[in-house]
Amino acid sequence: MKEQGLSSRIIETPGPISLAAYDPDDTAGMSHQAAEQELARLQERMGTLQELLFGAGEHSVLIVLQGMDTSGKDGAIKHVMSGINPSGCRVWTFKAPTEEEAAHDFLWRVHMKTPPYGMVAILNRSHYEDVLVARVRRLVPRTVWEARYDQINAFERMLTENKTILLKFFLHISKDEQKQRLLAREQDPAKGWKLSVSDWEDREYWDAYQQAYEDVLRRCSTQWAPWYIVPANKKWYRNFFVARAIVERLEQYERDWTKTLDKRSKQERAALRDYRKQMDGQTTTSQK
Amino acid sequence: MKEQGLSSRIIETPGPISLAAYDPDDTAGMSHQAAEQELARLQERMGTLQELLFGAGEHSVLIVLQGMDTSGKDGAIKHVMSGINPSGCRVWTFKAPTEEEAAHDFLWRVHMKTPPYGMVAILNRSHYEDVLVARVRRLVPRTVWEARYDQINAFERMLTENKTILLKFFLHISKDEQKQRLLAREQDPAKGWKLSVSDWEDREYWDAYQQAYEDVLRRCSTQWAPWYIVPANKKWYRNFFVARAIVERLEQYERDWTKTLDKRSKQERAALRDYRKQMDGQTTTSQK
Numbered sequence: 001m002k003e004q005g006l007s008s009r010i011i012e013t014p015g016p017i018s019l020a021a022y023d024p025d026d027t028a029g030m031s032h033q034a035a036e037q038e039l040a041r042l043q044e045r046m047g048t049l050q051e052l053l054f055g056a057g058e059h060s061v062l063i064v065l066q067g068m069d070t071s072g073k074d075g076a077i078k079h080v081m082s083g084i085n086p087s088g089c090r091v092w093t094f095k096a097p098t099e100e101e102a103a104h105d106f107l108w109r110v111h112m113k114t115p116p117y118g119m120v121a122i123l124n125r126s127h128y129e130d131v132l133v134a135r136v137r138r139l140v141p142r143t144v145w146e147a148r149y150d151q152i153n154a155f156e157r158m159l160t161e162n163k164t165i166l167l168k169f170f171l172h173i174s175k176d177e178q179k180q181r182l183l184a185r186e187q188d189p190a191k192g193w194k195l196s197v198s199d200w201e202d203r204e205y206w207d208a209y210q211q212a213y214e215d216v217l218r219r220c221s222t223q224w225a226p227w228y229i230v231p232a233n234k235k236w237y238r239n240f241f242v243a244r245a246i247v248e249r250l251e252q253y254e255r256d257w258t259k260t261l262d263k264r265s266k267q268e269r270a271a272l273r274d275y276r277k278q279m280d281g282q283t284t285t286s287q288k
Numbered sequence: 289m290k291e292q293g294l295s296s297r298i299i300e301t302p303g304p305i306s307l308a309a310y311d312p313d314d315t316a317g318m319s320h321q322a323a324e325q326e327l328a329r330l331q332e333r334m335g336t337l338q339e340l341l342f343g344a345g346e347h348s349v350l351i352v353l354q355g356m357d358t359s360g361k362d363g364a365i366k367h368v369m370s371g372i373n374p375s376g377c378r379v380w381t382f383k384a385p386t387e388e389e390a391a392h393d394f395l396w397r398v399h400m401k402t403p404p405y406g407m408v409a410i411l412n413r414s415h416y417e418d419v420l421v422a423r424v425r426r427l428v429p430r431t432v433w434e435a436r437y438d439q440i441n442a443f444e445r446m447l448t449e450n451k452t453i454l455l456k457f458f459l460h461i462s463k464d465e466q467k468q469r470l471l472a473r474e475q476d477p478a479k480g481w482k483l484s485v486s487d488w489e490d491r492e493y494w495d496a497y498q499q500a501y502e503d504v505l506r507r508c509s510t511q512w513a514p515w516y517i518v519p520a521n522k523k524w525y526r527n528f529f530v531a532r533a534i535v536e537r538l539e540q541y542e543r544d545w546t547k548t549l550d551k552r553s554k555q556e557r558a559a560l561r562d563y564r565k566q567m568d569g570q571t572t573t574s575q576k
Contacts, residue, residue, distance in 0.1 A: 055481050078373050086369050087362060087379045087412060124375060186560070192553025193343050197563045265480025272474070275485045 006244060009229040011221035017214045019229075024174045026231035035240040042243040043083025049250040050120060054088045055264075056257035057118040059163045063246070064126045066216075067171030068209060069199050070181040072232050073124050076171065079239045080246070084120065093124040106130040106148065107155050114159065127152060128216055136208045149219040160224040167249055168225060169242055170213060171232040175206050297517040298533075299509035305502045307517075312462045314519035323528040330531035331371025337538040338408060342376045343552075344545035345406040347451045351534070352414045354504075355459030356497060357487050358469040360520050361412050364459065367527045368534070372408065381412040394418040394436065395443050402447065415440060416504055424496045437507040448512040455537055456513060457530055458501060459520040463494050 006028075011017065027035070053059060065073040077091055092113040101109040107127055115121035131152070135145045160166050173181075182199055185191050202209075221227045228245050232238040299305065315323070341347060353361040365379055380401040389397040395415055403409035419440070423433045448454050461469075470487055473479050490497075509515045516533050520526040 074373070074375060077375050081374050082370060084374075085362070085366050086372075086374055086377060086410075087365050087381060089374060090378055091375045093375060122374075186557075189553075192557055193549040195553070195556040195560055197556075197559050200560070200563060261481040265477075265483070268483040268485075269474075269480055271485050272483055272488070275488060 006241065006248070009231070009241075010226050010245075011217050011229065012223050012226040015218060017217040019172065019210050019214055019217075022172055022229050022231065024172045024177065024231050024233040027234055027237040030237065030240070032234075032236050035236045039079070039236075039240050039243055042240070042247050043080070045247045046080075046083040046243065046250070047085065049247065049254060050084050050088050052254060052257040052261065053120070053250065054085075054118045056260040058257065058260060059165050059253060060115040060117050061120040061165045061250070062114055062159065062167070063120065063122045064128065064166070064168040065122065065124055065171065066126065066128050066132070066169070066213075067230075067232065068173060068178060068206075069202060070178050070185075071171035071173045072235055072238055073171060075235060076169070076238060076242050077122055077124060080243045081122065083243075088118070089120040089122065090115065091122045091124060094126055094129060106134075107151065111155075114164065117163065127155070128220075131216060132209065132212050135212050136205050149215070152220050153222055153225075156220075156222065156225040165249060165253070166225040167246060168220075168227045169230050169245070170217065170227055171230050171238060173232045175203070177233045178203065297519070297529075298514050299505050299517065300511050300514040301509065303506065305505040307460065307498050307502055307505075310460055310517050310519065312460045312465065312519050312521040315522055315525040318525060318528070320522075320524050323524045327367070327524075327528050327531055330528070330535050331368070333535045334368075334371045334531065334538070335373065337535065337542060338372050338376050340542060340545040340549065341408070341538065342373075342406045344548040346545065346548060347453050347541060348403040348405050349408040349453045349538070350402055350447065350455070351408065351410045352416065352454070352456040353410065353412055353459065354414065354416050354420070354457070354501075355518075355520065356461060356466060356494075357490060358466050358473075359459035359461045360523055360526050361459060363523060364457070364526060364530050365410055365412060368531045369410065371531075376406070377408040377410065378403065379410045379412060382414055382417060394422075395439065399443075402452065405451065415443070416508075419504060420497065420500050423500050424493050437503075440508050441510055441513075444508075444510065444513040453537060453541070454513040455534060456508075456515045457518050457533070458505065458515055459518050459526060461520045463491070465521045466491070 009022065030038075053061060065076060067073055081089060081091075090113075094109070097109065110123065110127045113121060113123065130140075131145050131148050134140050135142075156166055185194060217227050217229065228241075230238055230241050297310065318326075341349065353364060355361055369377060369379075378401075382397070385397065398411065398415045401409060401411070418428075419433050419436050422428050423430075444454055473482060505515050505517070516529075518526055518529050
């Protein structure tokens with residue numbers, strides 16, 4: 001586990017995790033205003049990096065968002081991703097499996113949505129639900145979900161070895177913050193249709209979910225696919241945090257992608273010169 | 289064909305079309321500044337309407353973008369759609385068919401990408417390529433592409449009868465504007481990798497493409513799926529035009545969607561009251 005700033009919440013090496021040790025209210029001493037200004041800059045950087053990713057076509061980017069109800073998965077997608085060209089990014093929301101999905105192994109429906117090279121895919125919930133809700137609500141026997149952690153690690157290792165850049169974010173909110181958000185939703189006349197008794201019922205399982213998340217972070221944090229624990233009680237800090245993590249990660253590839261594009265640029269310019277020479281030749285010939 | 293403003297470029301009824309009669313420089317007397325201000329307002333409206341579309345889940349929205357190289361399909365997607373929640377919108381770019389795509393009828397790959405109810409899909413190029421490039425470059429015999437206009441109309445009719453709202457935009461630029469844009473791309477060091485000899489080769493077929501587009505507009509403009517001819521030499525007017533057309537179209541459904549959501553809101557609030565009564569009852573009982 002690393003020590004400073006953002007890095008202190010990147011879990012790269014397996015080991016016991018206590019979510020209680022991570023403050024969901026943390027903002028690393030940052031002000032709301034500073035975070036918003038920084039977010040605007042990061043969105044622009046993200047746009048630039050995404051164009052390089054797309055042009056080079058050598059890697060794909062897979063972003064996994066997990067968190068309790070109201071933890072802000074939708075909000076993060078909306079605010080963080082608005083800098084990205086929608087042509088290069090797809091969002092997939094995973095709900096209870098359809099009949100067809102349930103008739104396959106649990107990774108099948110996720111694998112179907114992994115991004116092609118050059119593209120970004122964002123998963124709003126993911127294969128991790130199969131060791132979260134499936135475990136907490138006892139949808140499958142223990143032996144089945146127990147085996148899934150290793151299956152997930154092998155799957156994610158294969159993806160990253162095949163040039164998928166994988167980022168996994170756990171949006172960490174407190175139980176009280178969730179209550180405030182659910183109540184606020186009730187006060188909003190325009191959001192009445194989003195209310196659901198099941199949101200309140202799920203709160204009964206809060207502790208079991210936290211424990212299931214701790215096991216996910218403990219067992220599926222790998223060097224090739226680390227988890228980020230995002231302090232998410234403050235929406236503005238959550239947005240900044242996620243944006244910065246993505247930009248920092250993609251910047252590691254910037255030089256390589258630029259090199260690839262420079263090379264292609266030279267080839268295309270040379271081909272264009274040849275084409276024009278040929279065209280000029282034809283004009284001269286026909287003028288004779 | 290309607291007469292005023294935006295409507296004058298909506299082609300609803302089949303009939304001869306001469307693209308020469310449509311000025312690609314047209315801005316309907318609007319200033320650059322006014323169009324940008326209006327665009328910001330339209331983006332916000334689009335966000336609201338998309339949330340209603342998503343919540344109601346009764347219709348889907350399919351947006352088709354066609355136009356010559358550099359006509360601004362990517363630009364329109366990037367600028368017009370930035371108001372929409374990326375979770376509710378997917379962009380699909382159609383290139384030369386893959387082996388698997390080519391092993392099916394020409395509508396198959398497009399049908400695979402039509403949006404589920406509640407969602408927006410944007411097609412960057414589409415099934416119309418099969419009566420455009422396929423015709424101009426003689427990829428299939430005339431009898432084959434001739435039959436496709438009716439097949440397209442039947443397909444689109446089926447989609448709209450099954451609650452897909454379909455908008456088709458032809459981004460209309462002049463041949464000279466295209467030349468300026470291709471040359472500008474060459475001057476931009478960061479865009480060298482986007483250059484391609486084939487862009488210049490395609491210009492040799494400009495007139496054939498314009499004629500093919502005229503046939504598309506003549507034969508595939510229907511009441512259920514009209515074409516919009518978008519004056520696209522000015523990027524800021526193109527963006528405003530497309531945004532306004534989408535907002536005006538979705539506004540026709542706003543009242544219905546709101547009604548559906550109000551009804552669901554009432555149901556959810558009632559269910560929540562029942563749940564709380566039951567919980568209070570349990571507390572009272574256990575306290576006894």
